[in-house]
Amino acid sequence: NFAARMFFDSMGKATTNLVTKGIPVLIFGFLYYSPTISITPIALIAIISALSINLILYWLMYYLVGLLNFSLTNASWFSRILTDTIRVFGGGIIPIWFFPTYLKQISAIAPFQILYQFPLSILINKIDLSGILYNFILGAFWILIFIAVSCIAWQRGIKRLIIHGG
Numbered sequence: 001n002f003a004a005r006m007f008f009d010s011m012g013k014a015t016t017n018l019v020t021k022g023i024p025v026l027i028f029g030f031l032y033y034s035p036t037i038s039i040t041p042i043a044l045i046a047i048i049s050a051l052s053i054n055l056i057l058y059w060l061m062y063y064l065v066g067l068l069n070f071s072l073t074n075a076s077w078f079s080r081i082l083t084d085t086i087r088v089f090g091g092g093i094i095p096i097w098f099f100p101t102y103l104k105q106i107s108a109i110a111p112f113q114i115l116y117q118f119p120l121s122i123l124i125n126k127i128d129l130s131g132i133l134y135n136f137i138l139g140a141f142w143i144l145i146f147i148a149v150s151c152i153a154w155q156r157g158i159k160r161l162i163i164h165g166g
Helices: 002-033 043-071 076-089 099-108 118-125 128-157
Strands: none
Touching: 002 043, 002 118, 002 128, 043 076, 043 118, 076 099, 118 128
């Protein structure tokens, strides 16, 4: 099952990134800045829900890139482009709060900020309830779009599949 393979590949990458990049940054941040974070039960539910949407979006994006390999001999460079786009427009390199207005507007409707900025905004209490609801609706919208595009890409890709080997 190609979709399951891509799902577990995405989960492996996400777990590796969390262990090698996320946890060390959080430890350094807590040791250096000594922030006082108070997480309410509602915020905890919101963070867990945001991370669930995050994982589904992450998987669907890379699944679509994986489907490109059905039509192209080598589409691995699309994965690199997607990774860099997620980091820049998701707020992974520079928080979106520091973007110029026009880039903030683009990021506000793109799915990338849901992957980095949104969960962190909940964690540090930098987003209100209407912003949380907006991002959940935006995430659901993008999930539906990616599922629809994935189904179409699978149907077309399986017809054009090129297999090398013996």
